[in-house]
Amino acid sequence: MSKTPPQKNNLYPEIEPYSTGFLEVDNTHTLYWEQCGNPHGTPVLFLHGGPGAGCGSMQRRFFDPEHYRIILFDQRGAGRSSPHASIENNTRHALVEDIEKLRSHLNVEKWHIFGGSWGSTLALSYAIEHTSAVLSMVLRGIFLMEQDEINWFLNGIKNIFPENWERFASHVNFAPNLLDAYYEKLTDADYQTALKAGVAWSAYESGCASLLPRPAKVSHEDLDKDDLAISKIEAHFFKYEVIAKQHSLLNNIERLRKIPATIIQGRYDTICPTKTAYKLHKAWPEADYIIVQNGGHTANEPAMYRRLIEATNNMRSIA
Numbered sequence: 604m605s606k607t608p609p610q611k612n613n614l615y616p617e618i619e620p621y622s623t624g625f626l627e628v629d630n631t632h633t634l635y636w637e638q639c640g641n642p643h644g645t646p647v648l649f650l651h652g653g654p655g656a657g658c659g660s661m662q663r664r665f666f667d668p669e670h671y672r673i674i675l676f677d678q679r680g681a682g683r684s685s686p687h688a689s690i691e692n693n694t695r696h697a698l699v700e701d702i703e704k705l706r707s708h709l710n711v712e713k714w715h716i717f718g719g720s721w722g723s724t725l726a727l728s729y730a731i732e733h734t735s736a737v738l739s740m741v742l743r744g745i746f747l748m749e750q751d752e753i754n755w756f757l758n759g760i761k762n763i764f765p766e767n768w769e770r771f772a773s774h775v776n777f778a779p780n781l782l783d784a785y786y787e788k789l790t791d792a793d794y795q796t797a798l799k800a801g802v803a804w805s806a807y808e809s810g811c812a813s814l815l816p817r818p819a820k821v822s823h824e825d826l827d828k829d830d831l832a833i834s835k836i837e838a839h840f841f842k843y844e845v846i847a848k849q850h851s852l853l854n855n856i857e858r859l860r861k862i863p864a865t866i867i868q869g870r871y872d873t874i875c876p877t878k879t880a881y882k883l884h885k886a887w888p889e890a891d892y893i894i895v896q897n898g899g900h901t902a903n904e905p906a907m908y909r910r911l912i913e914a915t916n917n918m919r920s921i922a
Contacts (some may be wrong), residue, residue, distance in 0.1 A: 614664040614908060626708050628679075628701045631692050635683035636676040636705060640668035645738070645922050646711045647915070648702070649675045650718035650725050652744075654693075655836030657682025657829065661903065665717065665911055670919050674714070676705055678725075680836050688832040690790075690839040695748070695846075699729050706736060715918055717911075719743035719902055720875055721840075724852070730862060731855045739921045740864040740890075741914045743907070744872055744900050745880040747853065748846045752879060756808075756841075757781050763873050764811045771807035774800065786842055789835040801831030804838070811873050814899030814906075853886045863921055864890035865914040869898025869907055 620637035627633045640663075647666055651658050658675040666673045677684040679693045679701065702725075706714065715738045718726030723742040730737045746752060758781070761768035771781075778784035788800035846852065864887070868880035877894065884892040893914075898907045 613905075614661070614912065615666065615668055616664070617660065618663055618668050620663075625684075626676075626701075626705060628704050629692060629697075631686070631689065632679045632701075633685050634676050634679065634701060634705070636674065636709070638672060638674055638709070639663045640666065640671045640673040642672060644670050644672040645919070646672045646674060646709075646714035648705075648714050648716050649673065650702075650716065650722035650729075651675075651678065651681070652718075652720035652722045653681060653833050653837055654678060654698075654721045654725075654840050655681045655688070655833040656721075657684075657832070665902075665908065666915050667919060671715075671915075674705075674709065674711070676701075681832055682829075687828065688835050690836060693836060693839060695725070695728055695840070695844050698725055699732055702729050703733060703736075712736075713738050715739050715741070715915075715921070717741045717915065720746050720900065721748075721837075724748050727852045727859075731852065731858050734858050734862065737862050739918045740859075740862055741867065741911065741918065742864065742883075742890075743867045743902055743911060744875040745866060745868060745883050746875045747851060747879055747883075748840070748844065749848060749851065750845050752875070753782070753841045753845065755876065756874065760811050760873055767807050767810040771803060774803040782838060782841055785834070786838045789831070789838050797835070798827055798831050801834040802827050804834035805830035808833075808837075808874065812900040813904065814869065814871050814897070814901075815904055853882060856883075856886045859887060860889050863918065865893065865917070866890050867893045867895065867907070867910050867914060869895045869900060871898065872900040874900040 618639050620639050623637040625633050649662050657677045680689040713736050716726045724746050775784035789797050791797045868877050895906050895910050
């Protein structure tokens, strides 16, 4: 039984990694990884969003540290992985294989998978390819990397956040194709041009992600660099890694039916609207489907993280 005080579905206490390292996955990319919690516990892998967002200390706190061997890593180009903000050889397929390389490197036989937003895309992609390695899944803010979802992000959100969208679009002079216009700036050889575009893109996304108002982010060199990584890698994936409907992840749900899973979706998620989670639920009725009626996109608000922690606590019985 866990010695960690009962959390009542609140975040677990702050913890530090007991081991960290870097894994070279190809001639270009080296990934940062860390392990927290119980070295002899049941492994659980956290997959961050973005793509390009990287992991933070809060994300260690979704899991009972007495029960779980908590594994986090920064995906290609993100966080502490290098090269920073790199889009070279940065694809969904490559990231799926990176997860397998990490599993082998850390001598994990099977693990739970936890992913939100883009992390849900990557979790589904990985589980479809490596089903036998997955004990269970917790998925939040479902994103399938299909064109209609990207269209919504780039243009549809203006129906709910017109002020945020106007600031976002004005940075590229309301270009007819916002994605192409931003991609040109984000990949510009002039670093300051790319950085300013990254900050504008990230401000738009973060400004639409929370249900509850939060203070504007104060610009800081390191934070701006992270904004560039998120924005550049997202724009790269949106431009070159869209999953065509005929190849939809939903077409492969048959491979996942025996995996215990929980889908958790904020009703007022404007980044990844509920209709996508509902599509996944209809294709995969065996998975628990939970709508958080007072939830948005971010996992950092109490309504969302309480349900996520409830799900990770429930999956302690699966080993």
